[in-house]
Amino acid sequence: MTMIQALRSAMDVMLGRDDDVVIYGQDVGYFGGVFRCTEGLQAKHGRHRVFDAPINEGGIVGSAVGMAAYGLRPVVEVQFADYMYPAYDQIVSEAARLRYRSAGDFTAPITIRMPCGGGIYGGQTHSQSPEALFTHVCGLRTVMPSTPYDAKGLLIASIENDDPVIFLEPKRLYNGPFDGYPDRPVVPWSAHPASEVPDGHYTVPLDKAAVVREGSELTVLTYGTMVFVSEAAAKESGVDAEIIDLRTLWPLDLDTIVASVKKTGRCVVVHEATRTSGFGAELAALVQEHCFYHLETPIERVTGWDTPYPHAQEWHYFAGPSRVSAAFKRAMEA
Structure with a gap:
Protein backbone atom coordinates (compact mmCIF):
# COMPACT_ATOMS: atom_id res chain seq x y z
CA MET A 1 0.00 0.00 0.00
CA THR A 2 0.96 3.61 -0.39
CA MET A 3 0.63 5.75 2.71
CA ILE A 4 -2.64 7.15 1.35
CA GLN A 5 -4.02 3.63 0.93
CA ALA A 6 -2.79 2.61 4.39
CA LEU A 7 -4.49 5.60 6.03
CA ARG A 8 -7.70 4.85 4.16
CA SER A 9 -7.48 1.21 5.24
CA ALA A 10 -7.09 2.25 8.89
CA MET A 11 -10.21 4.41 8.76
CA ASP A 12 -12.13 1.69 6.90
CA VAL A 13 -11.17 -0.86 9.55
CA MET A 14 -12.23 1.39 12.42
CA LEU A 15 -15.51 2.41 10.78
CA GLY A 16 -16.31 -1.30 10.49
CA ARG A 17 -15.24 -2.19 14.04
CA ASP A 18 -16.67 0.70 16.04
CA ASP A 19 -20.03 2.35 15.42
CA ASP A 20 -18.88 5.38 17.45
CA VAL A 21 -16.25 6.33 14.87
CA VAL A 22 -17.22 9.17 12.54
CA ILE A 23 -15.05 10.86 9.94
CA TYR A 24 -15.55 14.37 8.64
CA GLY A 25 -13.86 17.52 7.40
CA GLN A 26 -13.58 19.65 4.28
CA ASP A 27 -14.29 17.56 1.15
CA VAL A 28 -13.66 14.22 2.89
CA GLY A 29 -17.09 12.76 2.04
CA TYR A 30 -18.24 12.61 -1.58
CA PHE A 31 -14.93 13.95 -2.95
CA GLY A 32 -12.75 11.65 -0.83
CA GLY A 33 -10.43 14.36 0.48
CA VAL A 34 -8.04 16.65 -1.35
CA PHE A 35 -5.42 13.85 -1.31
CA ARG A 36 -8.04 11.08 -1.67
CA CYS A 37 -7.29 9.55 1.72
CA THR A 38 -11.02 9.00 2.41
CA GLU A 39 -12.01 8.04 -1.13
CA GLY A 40 -14.85 5.50 -1.19
CA LEU A 41 -15.48 5.52 2.55
CA GLN A 42 -18.72 7.48 2.36
CA ALA A 43 -20.10 5.16 -0.33
CA LYS A 44 -19.24 2.13 1.81
CA HIS A 45 -20.19 3.34 5.30
CA GLY A 46 -22.86 5.95 4.63
CA ARG A 47 -23.23 9.72 4.81
CA HIS A 48 -23.97 9.65 8.53
CA ARG A 49 -20.51 8.14 9.24
CA VAL A 50 -18.35 9.96 6.65
CA PHE A 51 -19.43 13.48 5.75
CA ASP A 52 -18.33 16.93 4.69
CA ALA A 53 -17.98 19.96 6.93
CA PRO A 54 -18.01 23.69 6.18
CA ILE A 55 -14.75 25.58 5.72
CA ASN A 56 -14.58 26.25 9.44
CA GLU A 57 -11.68 24.58 11.26
CA GLY A 58 -12.77 25.97 14.62
CA GLY A 59 -16.22 24.50 14.08
CA ILE A 60 -14.84 21.17 12.91
CA VAL A 61 -12.62 20.67 15.96
CA GLY A 62 -15.09 22.32 18.35
CA SER A 63 -17.89 19.99 17.28
CA ALA A 64 -15.49 17.05 17.62
CA VAL A 65 -14.89 17.98 21.27
CA GLY A 66 -18.64 17.85 21.88
CA MET A 67 -18.99 14.56 20.04
CA ALA A 68 -16.12 13.06 22.03
CA ALA A 69 -17.59 14.17 25.35
CA TYR A 70 -20.86 12.56 24.28
CA GLY A 71 -19.10 9.24 23.60
CA LEU A 72 -18.23 9.26 19.90
CA ARG A 73 -14.74 8.89 18.42
CA PRO A 74 -14.48 11.58 15.76
CA VAL A 75 -11.68 11.51 13.21
CA VAL A 76 -11.49 14.95 11.63
CA GLU A 77 -9.32 16.18 8.79
CA VAL A 78 -7.85 19.66 8.68
CA GLN A 79 -7.14 19.88 4.96
CA PHE A 80 -3.60 21.26 5.45
CA ALA A 81 -1.74 21.68 8.74
CA ASP A 82 -1.45 25.37 7.84
CA TYR A 83 -5.23 25.67 8.23
CA MET A 84 -5.31 24.55 11.86
CA TYR A 85 -4.73 27.97 13.42
CA PRO A 86 -8.45 28.95 13.62
CA ALA A 87 -8.94 25.67 15.54
CA TYR A 88 -5.90 26.05 17.80
CA ASP A 89 -7.91 27.45 20.69
CA GLN A 90 -10.33 24.52 20.53
CA ILE A 91 -7.42 22.06 20.41
CA VAL A 92 -5.47 23.63 23.28
CA SER A 93 -8.16 25.09 25.55
CA GLU A 94 -10.84 22.43 25.13
CA ALA A 95 -9.66 19.08 23.72
CA ALA A 96 -6.30 18.93 25.48
CA ARG A 97 -7.72 19.92 28.89
CA LEU A 98 -11.06 18.12 28.96
CA ARG A 99 -9.89 15.07 30.91
CA TYR A 100 -8.02 17.14 33.52
CA ARG A 101 -10.58 19.90 34.00
CA SER A 102 -13.40 17.35 34.42
CA ALA A 103 -11.35 15.25 36.89
CA GLY A 104 -11.61 12.31 34.50
CA ASP A 105 -15.39 12.46 34.04
CA PHE A 106 -14.95 13.25 30.35
CA THR A 107 -12.32 12.35 27.79
CA ALA A 108 -11.61 13.64 24.30
CA PRO A 109 -10.92 10.64 22.02
CA ILE A 110 -10.40 12.85 18.98
CA THR A 111 -7.98 12.19 16.13
CA ILE A 112 -7.10 15.30 14.11
CA ARG A 113 -5.47 14.40 10.79
CA MET A 114 -3.34 17.06 9.11
CA PRO A 115 -1.21 16.80 5.94
CA CYS A 116 2.03 18.61 6.76
CA GLY A 117 5.36 19.67 5.28
CA GLY A 118 6.40 20.68 1.80
CA GLY A 119 7.06 18.99 -1.48
CA ILE A 120 4.06 20.15 -3.54
CA TYR A 121 5.17 23.75 -4.14
CA GLY A 122 2.30 24.89 -1.96
CA GLY A 123 4.09 27.93 -0.58
CA GLN A 124 3.59 29.49 2.82
CA THR A 125 -0.02 28.43 3.34
CA HIS A 126 0.17 24.75 2.38
CA SER A 127 3.61 23.56 3.52
CA GLN A 128 4.14 24.21 7.22
CA SER A 129 5.44 21.74 9.82
CA PRO A 130 3.84 22.93 13.08
CA GLU A 131 4.54 19.90 15.28
CA ALA A 132 6.29 21.93 18.00
CA LEU A 133 3.07 23.89 18.58
CA PHE A 134 1.45 20.65 19.73
CA THR A 135 4.26 18.87 21.58
CA HIS A 136 4.36 21.89 23.91
CA VAL A 137 0.72 21.37 24.98
CA CYS A 138 -0.03 19.11 27.94
CA GLY A 139 -2.81 16.64 27.18
CA LEU A 140 -2.07 16.14 23.48
CA ARG A 141 -0.38 13.23 21.74
CA THR A 142 1.54 14.15 18.59
CA VAL A 143 2.24 11.54 15.92
CA MET A 144 4.04 11.64 12.55
CA PRO A 145 4.51 8.37 10.62
CA SER A 146 7.08 7.79 7.89
CA THR A 147 5.89 4.50 6.35
CA PRO A 148 2.55 3.01 5.26
CA TYR A 149 2.81 0.22 7.85
CA ASP A 150 3.35 2.69 10.67
CA ALA A 151 0.75 5.09 9.31
CA LYS A 152 -2.02 2.49 9.48
CA GLY A 153 -1.00 1.06 12.85
CA LEU A 154 -0.51 4.46 14.44
CA LEU A 155 -3.79 5.82 13.08
CA ILE A 156 -5.76 2.86 14.43
CA ALA A 157 -4.02 3.24 17.80
CA SER A 158 -4.83 6.96 17.75
CA ILE A 159 -8.51 6.39 17.04
CA GLU A 160 -8.72 3.82 19.85
CA ASN A 161 -6.90 6.10 22.32
CA ASP A 162 -8.95 8.12 24.79
CA ASP A 163 -6.82 11.25 24.49
CA PRO A 164 -6.75 13.77 21.64
CA VAL A 165 -4.14 12.91 19.02
CA ILE A 166 -2.60 15.28 16.49
CA PHE A 167 -1.86 13.02 13.52
CA LEU A 168 0.54 14.72 11.10
CA GLU A 169 0.94 13.17 7.64
CA PRO A 170 3.99 14.18 5.54
CA LYS A 171 2.66 14.96 2.06
CA ARG A 172 5.94 14.02 0.37
CA LEU A 173 5.46 10.46 1.61
CA TYR A 174 1.85 9.96 0.53
CA ASN A 175 2.81 8.12 -2.67
CA GLY A 176 6.36 6.96 -1.98
CA PRO A 177 9.60 7.75 -0.13
CA PHE A 178 11.69 10.63 -1.44
CA ASP A 179 15.46 10.82 -1.07
CA GLY A 180 15.35 14.60 -0.76
CA TYR A 181 16.73 15.67 -4.13
CA PRO A 182 14.43 17.73 -6.39
CA ASP A 183 15.64 16.12 -9.61
CA ARG A 184 15.03 12.51 -8.64
CA PRO A 185 11.68 10.71 -8.89
CA VAL A 186 9.68 9.40 -5.98
CA VAL A 187 10.55 5.79 -5.21
CA PRO A 188 7.34 3.72 -5.63
CA TRP A 189 6.11 2.33 -2.35
CA SER A 190 5.78 -1.03 -4.08
CA ALA A 191 9.59 -1.14 -4.20
CA HIS A 192 9.97 -0.41 -0.51
CA PRO A 193 9.67 -3.05 2.25
CA ALA A 194 7.70 -0.66 4.46
CA SER A 195 4.83 -0.82 1.95
CA GLU A 196 3.82 -4.27 3.20
CA VAL A 197 0.62 -3.48 5.12
CA PRO A 198 -1.85 -6.06 6.48
CA ASP A 199 -5.48 -5.61 5.46
CA GLY A 200 -7.02 -6.06 8.90
CA HIS A 201 -6.69 -4.55 12.34
CA TYR A 202 -3.32 -3.97 14.02
CA THR A 203 -1.75 -1.19 16.05
CA VAL A 204 1.64 0.45 16.45
CA PRO A 205 2.27 1.74 20.01
CA LEU A 206 1.90 5.49 20.48
CA ASP A 207 4.97 5.72 22.72
CA LYS A 208 7.61 3.65 20.94
CA ALA A 209 10.27 4.79 18.47
Missing part, protein backbone atom coordinates in the same frame (compact mmCIF):
# COMPACT_ATOMS: atom_id res chain seq x y z
CA ALA A 210 11.73 2.56 15.75
CA VAL A 211 15.41 1.98 15.02
CA VAL A 212 15.20 1.95 11.22
CA ARG A 213 18.96 1.67 10.68
CA GLU A 214 21.42 0.29 13.22
CA GLY A 215 24.83 1.93 13.48
CA SER A 216 27.74 2.53 15.82
CA GLU A 217 29.21 5.95 15.00
CA LEU A 218 26.40 8.42 15.64
CA THR A 219 22.68 8.58 16.45
CA VAL A 220 20.19 10.39 14.21
CA LEU A 221 16.91 11.51 15.79
CA THR A 222 14.31 12.25 13.14
CA TYR A 223 10.78 11.63 11.94
CA GLY A 224 8.52 11.87 8.90
CA THR A 225 10.13 12.63 5.54
CA MET A 226 13.50 13.25 7.14
CA VAL A 227 13.85 9.54 7.94
CA PHE A 228 14.47 8.83 4.25
CA VAL A 229 16.65 11.93 3.83
CA SER A 230 18.78 10.74 6.77
CA GLU A 231 19.10 7.27 5.22
CA ALA A 232 20.29 8.86 1.97
CA ALA A 233 22.77 11.01 3.93
CA ALA A 234 24.18 7.96 5.69
CA LYS A 235 24.86 6.33 2.32
CA GLU A 236 26.34 9.53 0.89
CA SER A 237 28.63 10.23 3.86
CA GLY A 238 29.72 6.67 4.61
CA VAL A 239 29.05 7.30 8.31
CA ASP A 240 27.71 4.30 10.23
CA ALA A 241 24.67 6.17 11.53
CA GLU A 242 21.98 4.69 13.73
CA ILE A 243 18.72 6.28 12.59
CA ILE A 244 15.81 6.47 15.01
CA ASP A 245 12.34 7.24 13.64
CA LEU A 246 10.55 8.78 16.61
CA ARG A 247 7.08 8.09 15.10
CA THR A 248 5.33 9.54 18.16
CA LEU A 249 6.85 12.88 19.13
CA TRP A 250 4.96 13.05 22.39
CA PRO A 251 4.90 10.99 24.56
CA LEU A 252 8.52 10.47 23.55
CA ASP A 253 10.38 7.15 23.69
CA LEU A 254 13.28 8.54 25.68
CA ASP A 255 14.64 5.10 26.62
CA THR A 256 15.42 4.20 22.99
CA ILE A 257 17.05 7.59 22.41
CA VAL A 258 19.24 7.43 25.49
CA ALA A 259 20.35 3.85 24.83
CA SER A 260 21.41 4.74 21.29
CA VAL A 261 23.28 7.95 22.16
CA LYS A 262 25.12 6.25 25.02
CA LYS A 263 26.20 3.59 22.52
CA THR A 264 27.36 5.93 19.74
CA GLY A 265 28.51 9.01 21.69
CA ARG A 266 27.26 11.39 18.99
CA CYS A 267 23.86 12.82 18.08
CA VAL A 268 22.41 14.63 15.06
CA VAL A 269 18.81 15.89 15.10
CA VAL A 270 17.06 16.33 11.74
CA HIS A 271 13.65 17.86 11.05
CA GLU A 272 11.95 19.84 8.28
CA ALA A 273 10.44 22.55 10.48
CA THR A 274 12.20 25.84 11.20
CA ARG A 275 15.13 25.70 13.60
CA THR A 276 14.37 28.14 16.42
CA SER A 277 12.11 26.58 19.07
CA GLY A 278 11.59 23.56 16.81
CA PHE A 279 11.09 20.13 18.36
CA GLY A 280 14.76 19.43 17.71
CA ALA A 281 15.65 21.90 20.48
CA GLU A 282 13.73 19.76 22.98
CA LEU A 283 15.43 16.62 21.68
CA ALA A 284 18.86 18.24 22.02
CA ALA A 285 18.07 19.36 25.58
CA LEU A 286 16.92 15.87 26.58
CA VAL A 287 20.02 14.23 25.09
CA GLN A 288 22.24 16.73 26.92
CA GLU A 289 20.44 16.10 30.22
CA HIS A 290 20.53 12.31 29.98
CA CYS A 291 23.69 11.59 27.97
CA PHE A 292 26.11 14.45 28.71
CA TYR A 293 28.94 12.26 30.01
CA HIS A 294 28.64 9.93 27.00
CA LEU A 295 28.77 12.64 24.32
CA GLU A 296 32.05 12.93 22.43
CA THR A 297 31.00 15.92 20.28
CA PRO A 298 28.36 18.69 20.40
CA ILE A 299 24.84 17.81 19.30
CA GLU A 300 24.14 18.86 15.70
CA ARG A 301 20.80 20.13 14.36
CA VAL A 302 19.81 20.13 10.68
CA THR A 303 16.50 21.91 10.01
CA GLY A 304 14.54 24.22 7.78
CA TRP A 305 15.39 27.90 7.67
CA ASP A 306 14.16 30.49 10.19
CA THR A 307 12.04 32.16 7.53
CA PRO A 308 8.47 32.03 6.30
CA TYR A 309 8.18 29.04 4.00
CA PRO A 310 9.94 30.06 0.76
CA HIS A 311 7.88 29.02 -2.24
CA ALA A 312 10.54 29.66 -4.86
CA GLN A 313 13.37 28.06 -2.83
CA GLU A 314 11.44 25.07 -1.50
CA TRP A 315 14.15 22.50 -2.21
CA HIS A 316 16.86 24.68 -0.68
CA TYR A 317 14.73 25.12 2.45
CA PHE A 318 14.51 21.38 3.00
CA ALA A 319 17.23 19.66 4.95
CA GLY A 320 18.47 17.54 2.04
CA PRO A 321 21.02 14.70 2.09
CA SER A 322 23.96 17.04 1.41
CA ARG A 323 23.22 19.22 4.45
CA VAL A 324 22.55 16.19 6.66
CA SER A 325 25.68 14.45 5.38
CA ALA A 326 27.76 17.54 6.20
CA ALA A 327 26.39 17.45 9.76
CA PHE A 328 27.35 13.79 10.06
CA LYS A 329 30.91 14.62 9.00
CA ARG A 330 31.12 17.57 11.43
CA ALA A 331 30.02 15.31 14.25
CA MET A 332 32.62 12.72 13.33
CA GLU A 333 35.47 15.23 12.95
CA ALA A 334 34.78 17.43 15.99
